Amino acid sequence: MSRLFQLLCLLGFTFQLKAQTSLSEETQSYVAQPRGHYVLQNLTILDGTGSAAVTNQDILIKDETIMAVGEDLSVPDGATAIDLTGKSAMPGMVMLHEHLFYPKTTPGGPYGLDQMTYSFPKLYLAGGVTTMRTAGSIMPAADVNIKKAIERGDKPGPKIDVTTPHIDREGTGVFELATINSSAHAADAVNFYADMGCTSVKVYNFITREDLSAIIDVAHARDMKVTGHICSITYREAADLGIDNLEHGFYSTADFIPDKEEDICHPFKMRNALLATGVDGKIVADLIDHLVKAEVALTSTINVFEPYTDREVVPGGGIDALFPPAKEKVFKRWASKQGKDSIDYLLFNKAKVWEKQFYDVGGLLVAGTDPTYDGRIVAGYANMRLLELFVEMGFTIPEAIKICTLHGAKYLEQDNTIGTIAKDKIADLLILDKDISRDISAIRSINMVIKNGIGYDSGKLFKAAEGYVGIR
Template sequence: MKKYTLFLLAFVLHIFNTYSQQFTDQVKTFVAVKDSVIVIKNITLIDGTGGAIKNNQTVIIDTNKIQSIGDSSSIKVPSNAKVIDGTGKTVIPGLVMLHEHMFYPQPFENWFSVGQMTFTFPRLYLAGGVTMMRTAGSIQPQTDLNVKKWISEGKMTGPKMHITGPFIEREGYQIPELGFIDGTSEVAKLVNYWADKGVTSFKVYNHITRKDLKICVEEAHKRGLKVTGHLCSVTYEEASDIGIDNLEHGFMVSSDFMENKEPDMCDPFEARKAITVTPEKDEKVGALIKKLIQNNTVITTTPVVFEPYTNHEMVPGGGQEALAPHVLERIKKTYQRNINKDSTTTVRFHKNMKWVKRFSEEGGLLVAGTDPTGAGRTVAGYANQRTIEILVEAGFSLPEAIKICTLNGATFLNQNKTTGTIEPGKTADLVLINGNLEKDIKNIRKMEIVFKDGVGFDSRKLFESVKGKIGLN
């Protein structure tokens, strides 16, 4: 009997150690809920599948998994559960976002430059409901790999991360943080070096050649890894036919509509001009969308970074409170200088949203991200919430918008069997929001608790912890 008791105790301890996450004191500061059994009752549920919104629902979490979901009037609540009353609140899956970065603009005089946000951005992403993300290009890939590891070990606060290697690019834009290849012969070496280090994808950039891309895709695919691109010198159609997995920024950087485009050459000004003048329903647009869908090429929409300078918001999503004073002052000056000055930007922005919606409606896999670069108006966390608002404003239904930012991202990352939707058996990655998103999509900004692997983090406390620090670290 004694041996049986000792065996049972050892088994229980093994199960506890297997599923109980250990955190440093610094991380524990942000943990709001860490019970083995958690019940969130009386909620409105948007489950991430794209299906109908359900009211008066209860979600039961056991350890780090979603155990069951049902109507609050009939579901049986475990007696040992931590019960959270979600009356008037909404639960959505944790966001899975695919164009994120760990860096932020730090321009100097006439130089565009970026700086690593090692400590602030992971907190902001989690605060904004992101439980899983891909860094779509790194300037410090080893730093990103370290942060990923330390988050998984409970030493830092942030989402689960999929790391993309350094940008694969030829010299064109003078951005000092980018590495540049001198020729195609360097591509395979770069891919295999960083694949050995643990990155899971690669990103090609504006000035690569078709041959560069072909080698990158071949080498990455040999290892079961994926390639995405912010393109210019290579068209979307060319990249799709070569076998690229993903294209960034919707159609905003496509050079496919230029007349007499020179192969392997980037002219971003002509490319933008061509998008501006191409009719919304031009047959070339339809043909390109059909080609991308046939080739299973995934599109990432990043509307926040392209949001026009209008009277809507200086920093989309309200992220100005996170900015260091000198950064906020710079952005204010830029905003005041540009507000309502460029109608062509607005034309491209709205046309692009119609094209990505068409791509999605015709069967393409549309995912989302924020790209916190550009002029600095895009801030991690805040921008992720704003992305969902923009999708709804562009005509996507609320369930569709949530699905794009959850299940679709998980599907691309091959994580959809474990996360991306709120279903029994899946990992408890979900967000409790204080408000009804159907009544006002801006309630997405009222996130209270972000559950990652069944542990609830205090969204507001995370946001507050980095106020005034973006641009510093």
């Protein structure tokens, strides 16, 4: 053996060893199943494709790859067998409207947002999210840095596709956001954030069609997709300009405003038009048809519109994650809305029907939880809740799971490696104590979240963030 070859082998060995032991002490403290060679046995699996559950399944995992899925797999030499009788499995969630910020909890003063670099990545992973896209940012550098820290194994959290901050003209009034003043400025902003490490683009309420067109040109040239929470531009206009994704189901649709003024955002007119539009109106069906033909993905964030009356204070069960002043603020608001949100219910019920229609005619419906607004939406807990709401919307359990897994992966063009439980895919999956094929609320029984072949203790991650949402 030549000396060079010996040296290369040694280097290769060192690299391999490094890849296997590179988790920081902090990340390591959440690991329940180290990366290696193991067989998860006797699971009920919902594989993310939309197919019915299959019982009595084994999953063979080696390093970060699923080597085989099937009944009674033989345990290879050196592999560990783990009996999980009674438990179920589904793919890790791929969620597309997440944030690493949360509304300020300090009393008085201007409304504002605080960065949650510490608590949110832990909560997302604990709640079953193995890959997420943000959809807007208030501290893009912090988002990019935590993404890299997670990739290195320094911090626990999901894999992150970081979007730009919300690109917008003056008008929204969010203190943390910069504004653009021309279409050329908008294009420069995309380049600036792409150079910083952002990999997707988010546009917001007050941009013009010319801005959007300039943004899409630059973004697509840099291999980035563009999503929008829009208002000044209609869904139809955005689709025709080549946008890839629209946020918040049909809640941000200005298309139904009679005599809509071009490039002008009128939130109240939009809301009134939505209220006035018939649930099965032809105008809606035509728009859905147009979006599906243009291959625009639609993100449901239906959980952020979940009414208050007779529903959980923090949907998904995360009230104790909140810093005490945040808890008090959220509870007060929830209590004040009991029995007073009939209009919210009206829109909510309509939005549920429209989103399902979009899916039923072949649209790519994707999911995200949008932890913003009044503080009631908490990372991780909200992701579990959204899955439950999809079943409330009329989807079957396999369909609900598919929207939160395979559909997200498809949008990110990563469905060849993630989004389902299948041979040769990356081992990103959830182990649930209860059987999710029978009851969607079993999503609240996550035992372990396996990401890149490493199993993390969900309960421990949730615990670590307790009391921190609202401060860090």
